[in-house]
Amino acid sequence: MEDKWENMIKAMEAKGIRMTAQRKMIAKVFSFSAGFVLPRQIHSFISESFPGASYDTVYRNLRLLVDIGLIEQFNFNEGVRFKLKVNPDQHLHYFICTSCHRTYPLEFCPIENGIKPPESFKVMGHKFEVYGICGDCAD
Amino acid sequence: MEDKWENMIKAMEAKGIRMTAQRKMIAKVFSFSAGFVLPRQIHSFISESFPGASYDTVYRNLRLLVDIGLIEQFNFNEGVRFKLKVNPDQHLHYFICTSCHRTYPLEFCPIENGIKPPESFKVMGHKFEVYGICGDCAD
DNA sequence: TTCTCTGCAAATGGTTTGCATTGAC
DNA sequence: GTCAATGCAAACCATTTGCAGAGAA
Numbered sequence: 001m002e003d004k005w006e007n008m009i010k011a012m013e014a015k016g017i018r019m020t021a022q023r024k025m026i027a028k029v030f031s032f033s034a035g036f037v038l039p040r041q042i043h044s045f046i047s048e049s050f051p052g053a054s055y056d057t058v059y060r061n062l063r064l065l066v067d068i069g070l071i072e073q074f075n076f077n078e079g080v081r082f083k084l085k086v087n088p089d090q091h092l093h094y095f096i097c098t099s100c101h102r103t104y105p106l107e108f109c110p111i112e113n114g115i116k117p118p119e120s121f122k123v124m125g126h127k128f129e130v131y132g133i134c135g136d137c138a139d
Numbered sequence: 140m141e142d143k144w145e146n147m148i149k150a151m152e153a154k155g156i157r158m159t160a161q162r163k164m165i166a167k168v169f170s171f172s173a174g175f176v177l178p179r180q181i182h183s184f185i186s187e188s189f190p191g192a193s194y195d196t197v198y199r200n201l202r203l204l205v206d207i208g209l210i211e212q213f214n215f216n217e218g219v220r221f222k223l224k225v226n227p228d229q230h231l232h233y234f235i236c237t238s239c240h241r242t243y244p245l246e247f248c249p250i251e252n253g254i255k256p257p258e259s260f261k262v263m264g265h266k267f268e269v270y271g272i273c274g275d276c277a278d
Numbered sequence: 279t280t281c282t283c284t285g286c287a288a289a290t291g292g293t294t295t296g297c298a299t300t301g302a303c
Numbered sequence: 304g305t306c307a308a309t310g311c312a313a314a315c316c317a318t319t320t321g322c323a324g325a326g327a328a
Binding site: 073075076077095097098104106108110111113114115117118119120121122123124125126127128129130131132133134135138 | 212214215216234236237243245247249250252253254256257258259260261262263264265266267268269270271272273274277
């Protein structure tokens with residue numbers, strides 16, 4: 001997905017971030033990954049091009065990308081994972097394959113369905129995720 | 140909540156688990172905590188009665204209690220937290236106060252509302268959580 | 279040239295493990 | 304008395320930090 005990659009780099013440049021070769025590689029991982037990736041996977045990918053690449057660079061940039069809203073972080077039991085935000089402006093939930101960690105958008109949002117919070121509870125956010133096994137993993 | 144405590148101990152005994160003094164203390168923490176607790180908080184509580192209490196005992200027992208279904212684990216950004224299951228047989232979601240980590244049950248379950256998964260996606264589970272600030276924390 | 283970003287190395291914090299001892303049944 | 308649970312210490316793993324040097328603007 002060349003265009004995804006270019007869009008990501010453009011978005012980073014628009015934020016005034018310096019485009020290093022390592023950052024381009026990180027953007028590349030997210031542009032072709034259809035789901036959640038582990039920090040470890042990102043590190044081993046950029047290590048192919050940069051044998052001396054360090055973990056702290058990976059983590060620093062993941063935090064940066066979360067901060068500027070290009071990627072999102074999910075906390076699974078087995079560890080923290082990240083994925084590219086499909087469309088930063090659109091509110092979405094996901095079907096998540098627990099085998100390959102690919103995600104499939106889910107239009108339905110439960111928060112718009114007449115939920116009544118307890119007395120004087122101010123709703124700030126919510127999480128809705130559906131887990132399962134996708135067709136490709138079902139074998 | 141004496142009865143919560145006793146019920147928890149009974150449930151543990153029913154599983155054939157040996158009732159040590161440390162385990163009674165851990166059960167006590169959950170019986171009076173209205174929300175999520177950190178392993179660190181559990182450790183410091185049982186340390187009041189057992190100055191030499193160790194972290195590994197806390198973690199071992201948390202895993203045990205999750206395994207037998209008495210408590211549930213949630214992965215927050217700031218760390219892993221645990222809470223007593225209200226009713227092991229009832230399916231519930233929660234309003235979660237991000238300030239005090241107390242929880243309020245939420246009857247609505249989005250999964251029963253005509254969600255259509257992608258082609259041959261087998262749904263195995265789901266997560267629905269609403270975050271906000273509760274009345275007591277609003278000041 | 280300037281100032282951010284990187285790699286290194288070391289520190290950190292949470293969690294797990296092996297093993298000898300303690301203690302519940 | 305037996306076997307499971309504890310405490311200790313050390314290992315482990317993911318993540319973060321300080322700092323000097325490299326590299327983007």
